Amino acid sequence: MATPTLIGADRPLDFEALPDKRPRHWPFSPWHLFLIPLSAAMLLPLVWSVITSLETSADAQRFPPVLLPSSLHFENYVHAWNSLPFGHFFLNSFLYAAATVAGNLLFCSLAAYAFARLRFFGSNLVFVLLLVTLMVPFQVVIIPTFLIVRKLGLIDSVGGLIVPNLCGVFGIFLLRQFFLSLPVQLEEAARIDGASRLAILFKIVLPLSAPVLATLAIIQFMWSWNDFLWPLIIITTPQHAPLQLGLSMFQGSHVTQWNLLMAGTVMSQIPMLAVFLFAQRWFIQSIAYTGIKQ
């Protein structure tokens, strides 16, 4: 596959843009005529979900719709929060995401370093094997994985969510590529300075790999936080459900009240959105980097 090195992880992606050349007789750039409706269409679903979440049930079901509610019903959020164990959902999602991020950073770093720098018996064969797993979609292995997790006694537990996702091949490849690009002399210098392999990894290589580690962490966090299929399969009780599954359980109860459902939906999206807004540059860079490095 083509691997153009369009940007490096070390280079901030700031979308150095083309100057806009508007036709001379236009008072503004014609691109706005495209971008304003587009932005509206992209934001509308989110805005509408927030508006609905603040309406009464009756206002939510009016036609024509109540576009601007006369009063804001923040208590919808309280009702939504109390009707299902949302606290558990958040906690489970957080545990799931945090543990898989930590696991991937640690295990992928160790393995990626071994594959990048150490010549060890069978490394090529193992590496090819890992490559194979990267090509196989999750759906193919989902049933045996379920059975293995069941054997481990981890069905319906956050542990069952975490363990199979502690180390992804993607992370190993991502980090290995980056490690290979680091000057090997640094590590040789450290070896001569008396550092063990472990010390080299943790004191020299990883500090220099902050951008790619952040990328892996962000990608893994997003993935775990938004994961749905795997929790759907192994989690049966709401107390153990992560947020997305919890949200779908919420939706599943037949007294769908759009205002409450939207309140739950908005609540579930707030942490990720907040992180995104604060660390937008990192998110975008991570996506661009991994996308391009694929």
Next chain:
Amino acid sequence: MRRVAIGTVGLLALACAAVVLTAGCGSSGSGTAASPSAGSGRVVNITLWHGDTDYAAKADNVLVAQWNKANPDIHVTALYNGSNDYALQKTLTAIAGGKPPDITYLYGSWAANIVKSPKVVILNDMIAKDSSFNWNDFWPAERLAATVNGKIMGVPALVDNLAIVYNKKLFDRAGLSYPTAQWTWDDFRAAAKKLTIPAQKQFGWGYPADASEDTVWHWEAMLWDYNGDILTPDNKQAAFNSAQGDQALTMLGDMATVDHSIYIDTTNTKIQQTFNNGHIGMMVTGPWDLPSFPNVKFGVQVMPANHQTISGPDNWVILNNGAARVNASWTFIKWFTAAKQQMYYDLQTGALPTRQSQQQQPDFQTYLSKYPGTDLFVKNMGNAVKSRPTIPQYSKISTFLGQAIVSVMLGKSDAKTALDQAAQQTNALLAVPGS
């Protein structure tokens, strides 16, 4: 709050899965009861799964807390486990995963499916030995639904039936008089048409059209009222593709596609809310829905014409996690389903009394006045003279019928073609021996 409906397609397959559980779990689970017996001073922890939300969940929690306070040796944890529609699937998954609950709520229509699992505790002996339980206090229909080939597989948890619930304000506004027991189906259709005001998004009738059992049993009540039947009396052939079936489904289809008087909910999640918000004139539903309509002044009337209705009792099913926990579960469920506790639950939720003796409970009159219309549902129990076939294939047949009904309602097919196709599938299924 408990909708009587079967989950999605192919529960037959689930039944098969349940059968083979015998091989998988029989050796490890049921026989060996090594855990300490209750009364030895140790606390036995048991788990109960339910699908209750809102008032019902609150009532459950109050009762369970009351129990736990009074019975330190048996600790009950009640867990909301998502919609009841998926309870059978989840229970079977949990059994397969080796972590089943001790007590779970299951639709009555699943009795034939779940009873094949060796994990299910058959209650005949316990009931026979325990005079305090009084099995005959439950309505006859409930006892029948919990009994498969003579095996009692659960304790009735809830009973219900269908009647017309209507929005008085919308009737008044349309200048219509309220439904009467003398209504024909044509009266029903005409009223629905008159209640429909497209510009205001107002509909005469709301119908769940997700092709699930919920879609099917609403129509089955109509089918029976048209003097049709689901299967032949020997349960060997489809009978719904009769002239009566055609009539019943054609009427439903015409209301949907010609009159446009039906609010068709293909997700089956929105009708209650829409009725409560005053956009639907009539619903065919049971007492469990009444608390969802705080905003509506509603009336209740029996079904048109012959008043045939359908009853769907649901059960608490005890699963075997060792003798100690089975005993504890039995002790708890006995208390939980006793008249006093049941009356409390019904008072909170508007559910119908499961025990006949509840009518002697001091709260019964409060209950009737608190839930106007409930008295009609109690009386309507007498109109539930037929029951759905208690065969494991029923869930699969239900999916065939569900597709047929929805395709007619969405104008994809006419009633005769759709029913004939479903009948063909049903007959093919029933022809397979032992399936």
Next chain:
Amino acid sequence: MTLSLAPDSRLRRALGSEHLAGWAFALPAVALIVIFGIVPIVWSAVMSFQANDLVSAPHWVGVANYRALLHDPAFAASVRHTLLYTVIFVPLSVAGAMLVAWALNRKLHGVRFYRLAVFVPVVTSTVATGIIFLWLLDPVFGLVNFFLSKLGIPAQGFLSNPNQALYCIVAMTIWGWLGFDVIIYLAALQGVPHELIEAAEIDGAGKWSSFRSVVLPFLRPATLFLVVWSTISALQLFDEIYVTTRGGPLGSTTVVVFYLYQQAFQFFNGGYAAAIAYVLFLAILVITIIQLKVGGRRIYSNT
């Protein structure tokens, strides 16, 4: 340690070598990946030749599962739905993203806001997306039908209309994925030197022809990546279906992975589901290889 080793002993050499360090480093990851990656791949393959209800002892049925797939109309329908979805989703999302990225790749008042608007859905979960669109596209009270009514268009069934549901899923997933694709394209556009575009304009190329001859070749690797990636994602569509239609109405949105899920975890036909999984895997593999072959050739012949 009483064991003392001569500096040159073979054992010491072996212990001190990179073999040991390498394995020590790789072992946790390799063990996890073997247990949760390699073993399931093989197991799944084996399972596809078994009748396996996930509970009792499986038994061999040879190729019966695969043969049954050939004659399963529900599976055939799921394949049709999946392919139809993919064929619409991939070109629309990729071409749309290219256009949007091109529009966003310029100095413009408010461009940061426009970008944010396009990127935000990327972090919205598929479940939330499904629920929100279910509401937007509600046939009776939905906002979209309200807008249509303003335009004099009658209310549409959308997700509750078997003829429209799949297209609604396409629209919904494009909304969710557009930002991701745009980010990739914006990054690719960074690689296009401004001087080249200016040079092309000086050479007298019109806007479109300078885009075609200068910019497009630079975007080709990103396009290839996105086409392959989107195709793989499209063939694995599940979450949005589960949340919105559960395969309905009338099975019109039952896609392969949803069918697989039903077979495996609702009907407990593990062997049959494994066979579906392998057919899906092979399809993805073949389609990806074709795309890479065709796309790769174009990249090399054009740049």
Next chain:
Amino acid sequence: MADVSFQDVTKQFAEGTLAVKGLSLAIPDGEFMILVGPSGCGKTTALRLVAGLETATSGTITIAGRAVTHLSPRDRDIAMVFQNYALYPHMSVQRNLAFGLRQRHVPRDEVERRVAAMSAMLGLDELLRRRPAQLSGGQRQRVAMGRALVREPKAFLLDEPLSNLDAKLRVQMRAELKRIHQRLNITTIYVTHDQVEAMTLGDRLAVISGGELQQVGTPQDVYEHPANVFVAHFIGSPPMNLLRATASAGRAQAGDLSVELAHVPDGPCVLGIRPESLSLMAPDDPRPSLDFDIEVVEPLGGELLAHGFVNGRLASPDASEETPLFTGDSESRAEVTVKLDGRLRLKAGERVRLAVHAGEVYAFDAASGAALIG
């Protein structure tokens, strides 16, 4: 005693390249040893073998009398300066200097003392807080050396440490290196391909080519008595002129040059004459001489270089089985470089007669390239 020795050390890489062949070399304590040779000759590999970054395929390496062949670098107590310095970019100068000591669990105050002493000696005091990216080339160089020396290692290894510096800085650092060595007197192994550095810095130098040791000796010794045609050509700048010759009866004839060389056996041989061993022939100069057609003149101030042609044929400095010393038979003119007095006014196209200084003609065996010593 921190002597370093190679005993019959061979290194063959996994892919088959034979980088070092049977190297035996003893470096006594405190010596400044230069490993010199063209790039790819194996000198860096030899250094990395000492460092422990590579492991010898066979043979033994000792440091301070202890066999270290299979020890890891951390157990060898050596220090190394890399060509690109390999400073840790994420650490300050201070932490770069301290890193090795920390890894060896030297007590904190001891670390601080030694880092302070080293930074004072190398003039790094002002830079301790900075990161490597904020340093100039020369400063980085000094930090790299400081990082190596602060550990007070048994041996100090340098891999072309000056090659990334500009010419002026290189001269300056050369002197500084020499000064440091004189002060600390640590056994030092210095790899370079630059023969000027080799000549100026080393106590002794080891010339390596094709993975094999060609000659070891003091710079002067190697210059004056090259062991073979390769060393003769490699050491000295501009390189020695090599001409094909034929010897018979104590005289060797190359083109129109005829030199008396009693010890050379009859047959083909190679004559070597350094550019500085030639001068303009005075009238009735008795020394052997040859005609020289000047093509290009490069004045260097005090002296000048003249490039031109003489009668005769060139010989190649690289002897090997495939390419014998004598190549390019067709040519009857040989290109020669001559270093002359800078005050001479010579013009391109001019023909002059050059005399060869007595006793400064080298002869080499035509087949093996070995020096033929009288």
